[in-house]
Amino acid sequence: MNFIKVTEQVEPFVALIELNRPKELNALNHELMGELHQALVQLDANEAVRVIILTGNEKAFAAGADVKQMADKTAIEMVMEDRFKTWDQIKNTKKPIIGAVSGFALGGGCELAMTCDMIVASETAKFGQPEVRIGTIPGAGGTQRMTYAIGKAKSMELILSGRFLTANEAQSYGLVNHVFPLETYLIEAIKLAKEIASYSPIAVQLAKEAINHTFETHLEEGLAFERKSFYLTFASNDQKEGMKAFIEKRTPSYTGK
Numbered sequence: 274m275n276f277i278k279v280t281e282q283v284e285p286f287v288a289l290i291e292l293n294r295p296k297e298l299n300a301l302n303h304e305l306m307g308e309l310h311q312a313l314v315q316l317d318a319n320e321a322v323r324v325i326i327l328t329g330n331e332k333a334f335a336a337g338a339d340v341k342q343m344a345d346k347t348a349i350e351m352v353m354e355d356r357f358k359t360w361d362q363i364k365n366t367k368k369p370i371i372g373a374v375s376g377f378a379l380g381g382g383c384e385l386a387m388t389c390d391m392i393v394a395s396e397t398a399k400f401g402q403p404e405v406r407i408g409t410i411p412g413a414g415g416t417q418r419m420t421y422a423i424g425k426a427k428s429m430e431l432i433l434s435g436r437f438l439t440a441n442e443a444q445s446y447g448l449v450n451h452v453f454p455l456e457t458y459l460i461e462a463i464k465l466a467k468e469i470a471s472y473s474p475i476a477v478q479l480a481k482e483a484i485n486h487t488f489e490t491h492l493e494e495g496l497a498f499e500r501k502s503f504y505l506t507f508a509s510n511d512q513k514e515g516m517k518a519f520i521e522k523r524t525p526s527y528t529g530k
């Protein structure tokens with residue numbers, strides 16, 4: 274594993290996955306997501322693991338999908354390759370996943386955090402869906418999970434403006450379970466994981482599945498619609514301009530074409 278680090282027993286029955294592309298602020302390239310997919314399949318099948326913690330580093334949980342890897346793609350390539358399908362394993366994992374988030378959780382990084390079952394954040398965490406600023410939209414559940422979590426008005430503002438939420442705002446909106454100082458957020462996430470891991474794994478798994486049933490049927494349709502719309506933005510000049518401008522570190526100029 275090059276882009277993630279897996280500790281199978283950070284505590285008895287608790288596994289820890291660390292995203293490990295620090296120079297790129299854990300930008301989620303296809304290789305990293307492939308490794309994450311593989312690790313989750315293995316941990317889900319491992320009887321010695323009952324709860325999984327997914328974390329990044331102090332500065333970034335993840336700053337989004339890798340813009341450099343997708344900037345030049347056409348909409349047809351996006352649809353035909355359908356690389357973002359590997360992300361489905363996160364929601365398909367039967368064991369509970371706790372996101373331990375510090376620093377940037379943006380775009381695909383925020384979507385990854387929201388796909389976790391609970392989020393424990395450090396005071397320095399920042400959540401946002403800034404895709405609109407680079408000419409595209411969320412494509413891994415942001416429009417759906419954000420709206421379920423915080424409601425339509427707040428979700429509209431966040432996704433249409435690309436603004437960020439502080440950890441405390443995210444907690445008051447109901448996106449985040451707990452906020453702790455940077456020094457202790459991971460310890461607290463592990464404590465929560467240990468408590469959950471001390472209970473019947475069967476009861477825990479069935480409870481997770483039952484909770485997800487409250488919105489899952491609508492969610493499936495919403496996710497498919499969102500992913501196609503995300504791919505469709507790659508047919509626009511604005512997506513090309515937005516991502517190119519990010520890579521070239523300049524302000525984009527949008528024409529509506």
Ligand code: HXC
Pocket residue numbers: 296297298300301336337338339340341357377379380381382403404407410411412413503
């Ligand atoms: C590729 C990225 C990246 C990303 C950061 N980097 N985010 N590379 N994809 N999403 C790289 C930068 O290019 C830079 O590399 C290095 O990481 C450090 O980033 P800086 O920008 O220099 O850091 P800083 O000034 O601290 O700014 C941090 C930041 C900014 C505010 C988080 O990096 C940023 O705006 N990142 C992009 C956020 C974003 O738009 N996310 C959504 C992506 S689209 P170099 O080589 O220059 O040093 C998306 C769609 C999801 O996620 C769809 C479905 C999966």
